[in-house]
Amino acid sequence: MIKLIGRTASLLACFSFLLLGTHLQAGWQAGAAKIVITPEEDMWMAGYASRKTPSEGVLQDLHAKSLVLADDEGNKIVMVTTDLVGIPRIIRENVVSAVSKKHQLRPDQILLNASHTHCGPELRPSKSTIYELDPAIAAQCHEYRLALEKKIEQVISESLKDLEPVDVTYTYGRAGFAMNRRYPLPNGSFKNSPYPAGPVQQQVPVLTAKTAEGGLKAILFGYACHNTTTGIMQFNGDYAGAAQAILEKSHPGTIALFMEGCGGDQNPYPRGQEKNIEQHGTALALAVETALQDIRPTPLTGKIETVLGEVPIPFAKMPTRSELEEKLEDGNVYVRRHARLMLNRLDTEGSIPAEYPYMVQCLQLGNELTMVALAGEVVVDYDHLIREQLPVKNLWIAGYSNDVFGYVPSLRVLKEGGYEGGEAMIYSNLPGPFADSVEDRILGEVQKLYGELENEKSAP
Numbered sequence: 206m207i208k209l210i211g212r213t214a215s216l217l218a219c220f221s222f223l224l225l226g227t228h229l230q231a232g233w234q235a236g237a238a239k240i241v242i243t244p245e246e247d248m249w250m251a252g253y254a255s256r257k258t259p260s261e262g263v264l265q266d267l268h269a270k271s272l273v274l275a276d277d278e279g280n281k282i283v284m285v286t287t288d289l290v291g292i293p294r295i296i297r298e299n300v301v302s303a304v305s306k307k308h309q310l311r312p313d314q315i316l317l318n319a320s321h322t323h324c325g326p327e328l329r330p331s332k333s334t335i336y337e338l339d340p341a342i343a344a345q346c347h348e349y350r351l352a353l354e355k356k357i358e359q360v361i362s363e364s365l366k367d368l369e370p371v372d373v374t375y376t377y378g379r380a381g382f383a384m385n386r387r388y389p390l391p392n393g394s395f396k397n398s399p400y401p402a403g404p405v406q407q408q409v410p411v412l413t414a415k416t417a418e419g420g421l422k423a424i425l426f427g428y429a430c431h432n433t434t435t436g437i438m439q440f441n442g443d444y445a446g447a448a449q450a451i452l453e454k455s456h457p458g459t460i461a462l463f464m465e466g467c468g469g470d471q472n473p474y475p476r477g478q479e480k481n482i483e484q485h486g487t488a489l490a491l492a493v494e495t496a497l498q499d500i501r502p503t504p505l506t507g508k509i510e511t512v513l514g515e516v517p518i519p520f521a522k523m524p525t526r527s528e529l530e531e532k533l534e535d536g537n538v539y540v541r542r543h544a545r546l547m548l549n550r551l552d553t554e555g556s557i558p559a560e561y562p563y564m565v566q567c568l569q570l571g572n573e574l575t576m577v578a579l580a581g582e583v584v585v586d587y588d589h590l591i592r593e594q595l596p597v598k599n600l601w602i603a604g605y606s607n608d609v610f611g612y613v614p615s616l617r618v619l620k621e622g623g624y625e626g627g628e629a630m631i632y633s634n635l636p637g638p639f640a641d642s643v644e645d646r647i648l649g650e651v652q653k654l655y656g657e658l659e660n661e662k663s664a665p
């Protein structure tokens with residue numbers, strides 16, 4: 206009986222397939238590809254300044270993955286996700302310049318996101334000074350970065366070649382392991398510790414691309430949480446890497462891509478043990494599976510629009526040469542190294558700009574989904590502030606996109622201070638904390654770009 210039902214169902218499916226052909230709802234296409242980016246030899250790992258030695262093997266391969274969506278007019282967006290600590294601006298510039306020429310893409314059609322794993326290779330040029338890397342090790346990081354750029358270009362090309370008709374939908378699940386990590390102490394300072402009363406964003410946005418035959422071609426999912434379950438010495442993609450691997454195993458043939466959200470002040474808890482990686486990866490993969498069970502996910506139809514902007518964000522105060530020289534004698538080794546890095550910049554560049562050119566990208570993925578991709582390690586307040594600001598039903602807000610240079614505090618976090626508020630700047634190549642205008646400038650740029658998308662939409 207069961208067999209008979211099965212056969213009848215498949216006959217019906219064949220019949221409706223013949224009737225409908227391969228015609229899909231919106232005339233959209235998707236292409237997806239992935240490439241292994243695990244270093245071929247042990248090298249310096251990114252993320253924790255306290256590391257004293259290079260990596261010791263591989264727990265799980267690291268990947269760069271590319272998902273291209275194209276609407277029925279051929280408007281495209283290329284979204285690249287990576288199991289990396291960040292995308293330094295230089296990588297974006299080199300990749301965009303190579304890919305835009307080869308494939309006739311504009312810079313606003315390319316989004317690069319990093320999962321922020323702290324168990325990947327170091328690739329940020331400024332970290333050689335901050336970590337006082339041996340020149341041979343720094344050269345190895347440089348070589349890795351150059352090879353990585355080629356691999357990202359390759360994975361983008363492969364995803365573009367893979368374009369085929371699909372139905373694209375959006376929905377979301379929920380996962381609870383992210384918690385605010387800014388625990389306020391009675392003396393006004395903050396301890397990096399789970400703070401249950403702090404703001405979080407535990408939504409797991411999920412976009413799927415399904416072929417005419419119903420095959421799940423790609424799953425793009427996100428979460429706003431530091432990808433820092435452990436600091437083990439084996440390369441691995443942390444919970445985000447585990448979640449992608451679990452999803453790809455349970456959906457053979459599917460490419461699962463993770464996009465980091467506004468997780469600047471969020472940590473996965475519990476953390477520290479290797480088993481926690483798999484636990485959080487499983488929790489996140491299950492949140493995606495739950496979203497896949499939504500019986501009415503939102504179909505994405507209409508046009509794909511993309512805009513990219515840059516807004517200057519001033520620093521609170523620029524250090525003078527004599528202040529920096531004084532800091533070379535500071536008791537804190539990181540203050541000394543940061544001062545040396547700033548003095549190097551003064552010597553080689555002549556001056557340090559008093560503002561940072563902050564990148565914001567906005568995407569309209571059909572009529573029903575707006576995506577905002579912010580540069581840097583954005584704290585979770587931005588997720589909530591942008592949701593209040595933009596009058597849209599479905600909003601996906603990514604952080605760690607296109608240029609990961611350091612922390613981006615909201616005005617609240619900036620005023621409160623602590624690590625994400627400004628202290629972490631000594632681990633970056635920037636002069637110091639941002640000015641109070643940081644939040645207004647970023648939200649203003651988001652509003653401006655959203656307005657441009659709206660204008661495009663209403664254009665004939």
Ligand SMILES: [Zn+2]
Nearest residue numbers: 321431469582
């Ligand atoms: Zn971080």
